[in-house]
Amino acid sequence: MSKKIVQIPLGSQHISLLEPVKFKFSCENEKIIDVDSDVGFVHRGIERACTTKFKYDKIAYVVARVCGLCAITHSLTYTMSAESLLEGEVSMKAKYLRVLMVELDRIHSHMLCLSHVSENAGYEALFMQIMGDREPIMNLQEKISGNRVQFDYIDIGGVNRDISLSVEDDIKVSLKELRGKIEDLINEFENNYTLSLRFKGIGALSLKEAQEFNALGPIARAAGLVTDVRSESNDLPYSEIGFKIVTSSGGDIYARNMVRLHEILNSITMCENIVSGIPEGEIKTKFKGKPNGEALFRLEAPRGELMYYVKGSSKPMLDRLRIKTPTFASIPAFVEIFKGQEYANAPAILASFDPCMSCTAK
Amino acid sequence: MFDLKKYRKKSPWILHYNAGSCNGCDIEILASLAPKYDLERFGVLNTGNPKQSDVFLVTGPVTFRSRERLVELYTQMPSPKVVIAVGSCTCSGGVFRDMYNVEDGIDNYIPVDVYVPGCASSPELIIDGVVKALEILEQKSKEIELPKKLFGTIKEEEGVLNLREMALSVAQKSEQINAQKSEQNEN
Numbered sequence A: 001m002s003k004k005i006v007q008i009p010l011g012s013q014h015i016s017l018l019e020p021v022k023f024k025f026s027c028e029n030e031k032i033i034d035v036d037s038d039v040g041f042v043h044r045g046i047e048r049a050c051t052t053k054f055k056y057d058k059i060a061y062v063v064a065r066v067c068g069l070c071a072i073t074h075s076l077t078y079t080m081s082a083e084s085l086l087e088g089e090v091s092m093k094a095k096y097l098r099v100l101m102v103e104l105d106r107i108h109s110h111m112l113c114l115s116h117v118s119e120n121a122g123y124e125a126l127f128m129q130i131m132g133d134r135e136p137i138m139n140l141q142e143k144i145s146g147n148r149v150q151f152d153y154i155d156i157g158g159v160n161r162d163i164s165l166s167v168e169d170d171i172k173v174s175l176k177e178l179r180g181k182i183e184d185l186i187n188e189f190e191n192n193y194t195l196s197l198r199f200k201g202i203g204a205l206s207l208k209e210a211q212e213f214n215a216l217g218p219i220a221r222a223a224g225l226v227t228d229v230r231s232e233s234n235d236l237p238y239s240e241i242g243f244k245i246v247t248s249s250g251g252d253i254y255a256r257n258m259v260r261l262h263e264i265l266n267s268i269t270m271c272e273n274i275v276s277g278i279p280e281g282e283i284k285t286k287f288k289g290k291p292n293g294e295a296l297f298r299l300e301a302p303r304g305e306l307m308y309y310v311k312g313s314s315k316p317m318l319d320r321l322r323i324k325t326p327t328f329a330s331i332p333a334f335v336e337i338f339k340g341q342e343y344a345n346a347p348a349i350l351a352s353f354d355p356c357m358s359c360t361a362k
Numbered sequence B: 001m002f003d004l005k006k007y008r009k010k011s012p013w014i015l016h017y018n019a020g021s022c023n024g025c026d027i028e029i030l031a032s033l034a035p036k037y038d039l040e041r042f043g044v045l046n047t048g049n050p051k052q053s054d055v056f057l058v059t060g061p062v063t064f065r066s067r068e069r070l071v072e073l074y075t076q077m078p079s080p081k082v083v084i085a086v087g088s089c090t091c092s093g094g095v096f097r098d099m100y101n102v103e104d105g106i107d108n109y110i111p112v113d114v115y116v117p118g119c120a121s122s123p124e125l126i127i128d129g130v131v132k133a134l135e136i137l138e139q140k141s142k143e144i145e146l147p148k149k150l151f152g153t154i155k156e157e158e159g160v161l162n163l164r165e166m167a168l169s170v171a172q173k174s175e176q177i178n179a180q181k182s183e184q185n186e187n
Ligand code: SF4
Pocket: A065, A068, A150, B021, B022, B023, B024, B025, B026, B059, B060, B086, B087, B088, B089, B090, B094, B095, B118, B119, B120, B121
């Protein structure tokens, strides 16, 4: 066989991609030897607009539109960093409600990713099944916040809507049903030939590489790297509600699926604990002053660590807002994983990263 | 015979393009294709190929870099075609209006047939929009047949109008008339 190097483009518009991103694979026969990525198709200039067009108390709603999947994490991270520059205290109840929404969001985001992985494995029926199982969670989100995707639930000082008793019951029922379904899915992903053997050893990232290339989120945890902002900070009451860090080993697609599935189970437990123990209190308290000084804040989004930097000088407009998103930080690790893989596996590997381009380009 | 017109109505294929959206509307499009809402019961199928699609679903306010691709995808689709703008930001720019890299809605670049509002639009709205678009699609296919009066005949190949030959016959006719006129003038 010849040793010719062939360039294969994937994107910017492709059926296996939800968002415009362009990869240029240099392939030798079937093997990928180098990857070039172009992620800037959806750059809108949100950071700039947040310092020129919107006042500091509206930005939580704007940054939610950075990404529809982890919208709540974006607005929560911004809100918490702004709150640290203002005077006031968020009530415990509001904190619990915030965590509840973040975890529900994580469940639906992970399920979407899993359905994509199974679609790219050629398992269309499972894609449809997971999408169907995901609907109750969307319903819950609609009941709690009033919208299915862009909740606009979090505001400076607390949350915008209270939770009613009937909704709490609904949450309990739906989550209980979901737990059974996820356990079935774990069984499916472990034992089904198409999903387990096919994916073992494909797209692997070793622990050393994960540390070296600064992988984040489920990709890092699947490689055995213990990194999760939820366990590293105590700004949100994660330790009280039964958070357990999930790791795996191997770092391949199979391990990533397993990490996601077990994280969903853990999130379900947390949501159930929250619902059965929401403290009494106000849902919103008043905050005084204008943001003054600098703040840096981290939270765990479904895809990894999300970081906000906010700088203000007692004016309604911020001086600077900087968003560091998980996918952006993980791109070096992505490129490393692709090298040496077969081209035919590229869409499946890409889906298992769960990349978010609108986060990356902002 | 293979009747494309009939299948187009019964099974429209959609092409989805993300022109800088936040993914919110994209996942709602996915949700509306999935079991609970099941857009596929209308025969709607999601394809990745512009040459085979009839309905163009666009999300996002059109960023500076995606506009070429947007127009290119639109021109690659065979007519009759309908364009649906899904989401407030696609219709008018929404929250992203006046940001420096944003072109404020897709109707600055391509003609839009159905506007679906909402940030994010719910699957119900999207389904409503697609069903409306199908009506428009049918109307558009009829409109293509209108030139019959002008052309006199309709030339069809495998269910598709052959506009080029239809126009050629008109051109030939007018050439003949012109030739006759010039002959008369010489005489
Ligand atoms: S309309 Fe809203 S939810 Fe939909 S893509 Fe635009 S910003 Fe996102």
